[in-house]
Amino acid sequence: MSNVAGKAYAMNVITPVRWYTAWLNKLYFWAAVKFPSTLSGLVTLSLIHYARWTIIGRKSFPHLDHRQPKETLKYSYMLFFSNFNGSWEQYVDSFTFAIPSGLDLFWKWNVRYSKSVPLTPFHDYIQYNQIETPHYYNAYPLASSNDVKSAANVRATLLAFERAASQDESDEAFQKRYHGLLRALQHDLGEMHPTPIVTMAANQVEKRTQWQSRVFEAPNAQS
């Protein structure tokens, strides 16, 4: 299991939806795409890097070869893939507390969907339908989604600060401008540090490195 890559967690949830009501879910999602203000609740969940919903019709699973047996499914399926920061419980609970009605709308009519409130049946539902990720890659495992957003602001502000520089500027005037820069960026600065286990892969690499140094370097040190 490698659901974790640094500060990101990969969640895969696949839930059955009756084929004759799947169009309703698609309609809700279509409205969300057309009217992005409906996603304002999601925006408040700043712990999300990227998330997606995909509805597969029961006859729409990819079929690539005549030797491949055709699917004979009774339900269509909704795939939910999310990349978020923090623990599983924090994420699922924040969904429940921040956008319970939106959540219920997206999963409306999914078979055995328990609604997002109360929490325990909702936890059970997600756990039952979640699939583990053997391999998960994150381009910036040291950063959270908020880090990525604030870093873009830091870079843009620093570049603007540089453009505003002048050869004639006195040291004192520079200092004043610099303090203004710090004030402007006070919400975006903050050092990043690795989480205790950044990825399963990284953890395994560290263990192997430590093992190698014990096995191969220790005798050399003695001689």
Add this chain to the structure above:
Amino acid sequence: MANVSGNAYALTVLSPIKEGLVAGKEIAYADAVRDRLYDWNELDNSPMAKVPQTYLCRYFVLDDVYVQSLPSGSYPDNRYDWSPYITDGKRRGSLPAEDRLQSRYLVFSSNFHAGPNADLDGYLHNMWDAISDDIREVWGYCYGFDRVSSAATFAAYIKKCQLETTLFFVGSNDDPLPEQLKALFLKQEFARFAATNQGLPAAELRKNYNEFITRVAPEDLNGPSWSPGQYKFD
């Protein structure tokens, strides 16, 4: 197209895995695929770190679909519970149906920077050019992959396996990955600079700042930055 949000692209791929056992080994093709994915975790970094513009991606094997068949179902599943005159047979019949997949699927889901033209082909060509051996290793047991021999045929194959995303939400940003990594590097370095240069006289502060800017080169994407997938600081 819901695959795209701004300059970011949500690629969802389901590739059917062949039925049967790997020759000479008592292991199903799907389990061999899963083993190879676990093997990638043993490498110094994921092969996907070499694929340009990949923000986050995942691979897993979908063995089957699951239908939770416990009490607490919603209407109309439990409509028969309302009547005491319904036989047990009908009551059982009202529970969710059992569903089974005929094939197992390799699922690949990637979030990447595709630019204003949603350039999926460019991404897939770069992916093939960067890690074709790894791609063959993982997709080699999938139906239809035997016709893949080049970047173009790989892109065509992936498109046949692609599912249209219904809703794609970008909670981060959709800048090109090198810009994101450069920005993260700057944020880290500037936070350290600000902390260690507090309370200095104006002239010394300015001198240190100029040296800092020369070192970090904020505009230069090819200059000092984080590398994709970097999981520790030097």
